[in-house]
Amino acid sequence: MYGQHPLADTRRIVHAMLTDQVAHFAPRLYIKLTGQTGRGASQESAQQIADYFRHCFDEYFQVLGIEPGQICSYLAGKRILEYGPGDVPGVALLMIAHGASSVVCVDRFPMVSISGLNAEVLGHLMEGLDGEAKARAASCFLKQGDPASGLCEQRIRYLVKPGGLSGLSNAADLIVSRAVLEHVNDLHATFADMRSALCETGVAIHQVDLKSHGLHRSNPLDFLTWPEHWWSWMYGHKGMPNRWRVNRYREALQENSLRTLLLKPTALAEQRDIEDVRPYLAEPFRAVSDSDLSWLGFWLVCDKTTQAQGE
Numbered sequence: 443m444y445g446q447h448p449l450a451d452t453r454r455i456v457h458a459m460l461t462d463q464v465a466h467f468a469p470r471l472y473i474k475l476t477g478q479t480g481r482g483a484s485q486e487s488a489q490q491i492a493d494y495f496r497h498c499f500d501e502y503f504q505v506l507g508i509e510p511g512q513i514c515s516y517l518a519g520k521r522i523l524e525y526g527p528g529d530v531p532g533v534a535l536l537m538i539a540h541g542a543s544s545v546v547c548v549d550r551f552p553m554v555s556i557s558g559l560n561a562e563v564l565g566h567l568m569e570g571l572d573g574e575a576k577a578r579a580a581s582c583f584l585k586q587g588d589p590a591s592g593l594c595e596q597r598i599r600y601l602v603k604p605g606g607l608s609g610l611s612n613a614a615d616l617i618v619s620r621a622v623l624e625h626v627n628d629l630h631a632t633f634a635d636m637r638s639a640l641c642e643t644g645v646a647i648h649q650v651d652l653k654s655h656g657l658h659r660s661n662p663l664d665f666l667t668w669p670e671h672w673w674s675w676m677y678g679h680k681g682m683p684n685r686w687r688v689n690r691y692r693e694a695l696q697e698n699s700l701r702t703l704l705l706k707p708t709a710l711a712e713q714r715d716i717e718d719v720r721p722y723l724a725e726p727f728r729a730v731s732d733s734d735l736s737w738l739g740f741w742l743v744c745d746k747t748t749q750a751q752g753e
């Protein structure tokens with residue numbers, strides 16, 4: 443817990459605050475130095491990374507309740523918005539291959555780079571497709587089928603914007619994100635952006651990881667004991683977890699008149715860990731119920747059906 447190991451706390455504060463300044467003033471340098479991909483630190487082959495994106499793509503449709511055989515007809519002509527794609531637009535490529543007309547990927551950090559390994563990943567994804575899907579995937583690049591030639595903007599547009607906000611209006615039929623919302627610096631602004639980007643019949647689906655991302659010590663929830671100001675000075679510019687719990691997401695949905703179609707936990711903390719951490723929680727988390735504190739991740743599906751007001 444914060445405060446129990448003053449020396450270790452001080453060391454961590456100094457180191458994290460200095461590196462946060464690098465992330466603030468030189469985000470490209472910070473990403474280069476830390477080698478961030480968005481998928482953690484493990485070394486992976488192009489095949490493994492391609493498999494990861496196939497898994498992400500499939501899971502969106504499982505959670506939406508769309509059978510594999512129906513994905514192409516569901517996606518036909520749809521405009522997709524993806525928040526925080528990481529360093530490879532793998533999900534975007536698969537969306538286009540399966541019928542989407544265009545994908546906008548938006549990020550707060552300049553993560554995407556179609557370098558050697560990442561170009562290979564996109565190559566693997568194309569190789570795993572046949573016929574029309576393969577031809578559609580090939581059309582995502584300036585030179586047909588050649589990822590190293592760069593992205594064809596009519597198909598996949600990559601935007602790096604302050605706060606990771608798309609600024610789109612009524613332009614997305616489907617919004618997706620995975621392991622992104624827990625990193626956004628202003629949750630309310632991201633939900634407002636989502637509402638504005640969604641068209642009237644659009645749907646948004648997000649997987650959110652509320653775990654510590656390696657920033658806890660002995661209790662999986664002890665990263666919630668750091669006072670808010672220290673946390674933001676240490677991690678505010680690095681895209682580290684914003685620490686908001688599921689209650690804050692419910693508020694953001696309500697504040698932005700978004701209707702919740704599904705909100706389902708993917709992992710739960712032990713009651714013993716919650717009881718141990720409770721006396722030390724930082725101010726923003728003290729009023730969070732045990733039940734909400736236990737959520738360590740969730741799936742969210744929402745839309746902007748106006749019925750939301752009356753429900």
Ligand SMILES: C[S@@+](CC[C@H](N)C(=O)[O-])C[C@H]1O[C@@H](n2cnc3c(N)ncnc32)[C@H](O)[C@@H]1O
Pocket residue numbers: 479480481498525526527528529548549550551553605606607619620621622625626627628681
């Ligand atoms: C953990 S990575 C996940 C990447 C990818 N979705 C995946 O599953 O591999 C988080 C991503 O969210 C991005 N991100 C952080 N803050 C953001 C914001 N405010 N808006 C949009 N993206 C953001 C990061 O730059 C990164 O691309």
